[in-house]
Amino acid sequence: MILEGIREAIRLLTSFDPEAWGPVGVSVTVAxxxxxIASLLALPFGLxxxxxxxxxxxxxxxxxxxxxxxxxVLVGLVIYALLTRRGPLGSWDMLYTPAAxxxxxxxxxxxxxxxxxxxxxxxxxxxxxxxxxxLGAGRLRAALVVAAENRAALVxxxxxxxxxxxxxxxxxxxxxxxxxGYTRNITTGIAFETGKGxxxxxxxxxxxxxxxxxxxxxxxxxxxxxxxxQS
Amino acid sequence: xxxxxxxxxFVAVLFLLPACCKNDSTKCTCxxxxxxxxxxxxxxxxxxxxxxxxxxxxxxxxxxHVLAVGTGKAIKLAENGDVDxxxxxxxxxxxxxxxxxxxxxxxxxxxxxxxxxxPADDPAGARGHDAVTAFSKIAAAxxxxxxxxxxxxxxxxxxxxxxxxxxDPKGDQAKNAWYLESGxxxxxxxxxxxxxxAYCFLDRATFMSAEDQVSSKIIVEGDKRLYNPYSFTAxxxxxxxxxxxxxxxxxxxWLTSAECQKMIAEFKIKGRQLFYPDVFEKK
Numbered sequence: 001m002i003l004e005g006i007r008e009a010i011r012l013l014t015s016f017d018p019e020a021w022g023p024v025g026v027s028v029t030v031a032x033x034x035x036x037i038a039s040l041l042a043l044p045f046g047l048x049x050x051x052x053x054x055x056x057x058x059x060x061x062x063x064x065x066x067x068x069x070x071x072x073v074l075v076g077l078v079i080y081a082l083l084t085r086r087g088p089l090g091s092w093d094m095l096y097t098p099a100a101x102x103x104x105x106x107x108x109x110x111x112x113x114x115x116x117x118x119x120x121x122x123x124x125x126x127x128x129x130x131x132x133x134x135l136g137a138g139r140l141r142a143a144l145v146v147a148a149e150n151r152a153a154l155v156x157x158x159x160x161x162x163x164x165x166x167x168x169x170x171x172x173x174x175x176x177x178x179x180x181g182y183t184r185n186i187t188t189g190i191a192f193e194t195g196k197g198x199x200x201x202x203x204x205x206x207x208x209x210x211x212x213x214x215x216x217x218x219x220x221x222x223x224x225x226x227x228x229x230q231s
Numbered sequence: 232x233x234x235x236x237x238x239x240x241f242v243a244v245l246f247l248l249p250a251c252c253k254n255d256s257t258k259c260t261c262x263x264x265x266x267x268x269x270x271x272x273x274x275x276x277x278x279x280x281x282x283x284x285x286x287x288x289x290x291x292x293x294x295x296h297v298l299a300v301g302t303g304k305a306i307k308l309a310e311n312g313d314v315d316x317x318x319x320x321x322x323x324x325x326x327x328x329x330x331x332x333x334x335x336x337x338x339x340x341x342x343x344x345x346x347x348x349x350p351a352d353d354p355a356g357a358r359g360h361d362a363v364t365a366f367s368k369i370a371a372a373x374x375x376x377x378x379x380x381x382x383x384x385x386x387x388x389x390x391x392x393x394x395x396x397x398x399d400p401k402g403d404q405a406k407n408a409w410y411l412e413s414g415x416x417x418x419x420x421x422x423x424x425x426x427x428x429a430y431c432f433l434d435r436a437t438f439m440s441a442e443d444q445v446s447s448k449i450i451v452e453g454d455k456r457l458y459n460p461y462s463f464t465a466x467x468x469x470x471x472x473x474x475x476x477x478x479x480x481x482x483x484x485w486l487t488s489a490e491c492q493k494m495i496a497e498f499k500i501k502g503r504q505l506f507y508p509d510v511f512e513k514k
Contacts, residue, residue, distance in 0.1 A: 086311050182296055
């Protein structure tokens with residue numbers, strides 16, 4: 001079954017079969033969009049938490065770390081309850097669209113990116129920030145310098161968020177609905193093909209998923225080493 | 232600082248590119264007329280919908296978004312107004328759905344039948360009996376039976392047979408350790424039954440499409456209580472004004488048209504017919 005899956009994966013990837021590439025396109029666009037939005041929100045938040053000195057900081061960090069265990073089916077359920085016609089946002093007509101999947105994945109990725117970012121800047125050398133502040137820079141400027149100093153860790157935080165949303169199935173299934181040619185992505189496709197007894201095709205899609213994830217991480221790694229050699 | 236702005240640019244381009252493409256594609260689909268249909272896994276898994284929906288989409292320009300779920304959930308989604316029509320197989324639940332004002336114009340499209348499958352050596356001795364007697368024998372032998380347990384049309388039909396046999400398999404968990412609920416789709420449930428050498432209750436279409444990959448055999452078939460009708464019902468705009476009623480009725484008309492009925496009759500897996508159209512051929 002595994003061997004058959006590998007053979008099938010190679011065939012799917014090389015034949016440009018829309019049955020395979022359609023879900024890949026949905027997975028990549030939805031996961032990249034949600035990672036981008038989550039990162040834009042979570043990186044500043046993570047910097048704030050990591051560098052800030054304020055009451056309730058410990059509690060906030062514990063909450064963030066707890067949300068790392070956020071189950072995807074729960075996120076899916078809550079978003080379904082909000083977006084159903086009978087829910088408060090029913091008139092938005094957003095249920096069973098890629099946009100609904102993005103919203104769910106943003107919620108999933110936010111605590112991951114924020115927690116990793118906060119942990120990285122908290123652990124970084126405090127002298128960098130003190131020096132910049134001492135040179136008369138503002139707090140925002142100082143935070144940006146710390147972020148730039150720790151960019152490898154911040155990229156790793158974003159990559160971790162991407163990995164999580166790219167691999168999740170619960171949200172996509174519940175608020176995307178696994179609609180053929182519209183919201184079916186790689187992971188709901190695997191669940192669907194397995195449900196049909198098409199195990200080899202399921203394994204093939206799994207290999208496709210890992211291949212795409214590898215490509216994205218290679219791109220990030222290449223850029224990281226390039227950026228590292230420049231500085 | 233230079234590398235920093237470089238890196239921000241790189242990340243922005245990496246993420247924004249697909250996001251832009253996505254915006255374009257959502258624009259196109261928004262302009263399209265869409266029908267949201269909840270149907271059952273037992274129909275979707277056979278591939279029938281992939282055959283009968285494209286000609287409809289081509290002719291009407293209405294894109295059909297299929298949500299393949301169990302019948303119980305399909306009806307629930309329609310009650311919540313999240314879909315525009317249902318194509319399911321639980322007559323009693325459908326009639327209740329219409330009676331409560333959620334649905335309009337239930338029309339029977341096609342039927343097939345259920346079968347009871349089990350290990351070839353039939354340890355409960357259920358073979359050759361009618362469905363109710365077979366269920367009694369399975370219970371008496373405490374042979375393992377795997378149920379969907381998910382409120383699907385198949386699950387409801389199965390539970391009605393247990394009731395007819397005067398058995399409450401879910402009643403006493405400790406006493407009924409032979410009765411297992413998978414909570415999964417039809418094909419996965421059959422697989423579990425096959426792995427555990429258990430009995431299973433399912434539609435013939437799913438069994439036929441899986442027959443080559445499992446060692447389970449049909450134990451009971453042909454009983455009139457195993458009749459399995461599939462019907463189409465549109466969501467009533469009186470309950471959900473946004474429901475796409477015109478699109479739904481267009482699809483209902485397509486399902487019951489001579490052309491689509493012929494496609495249903497001619498839909499075969501390994502040379503065998505899976506569904507029997509009901510509009511022109513009265514049984």
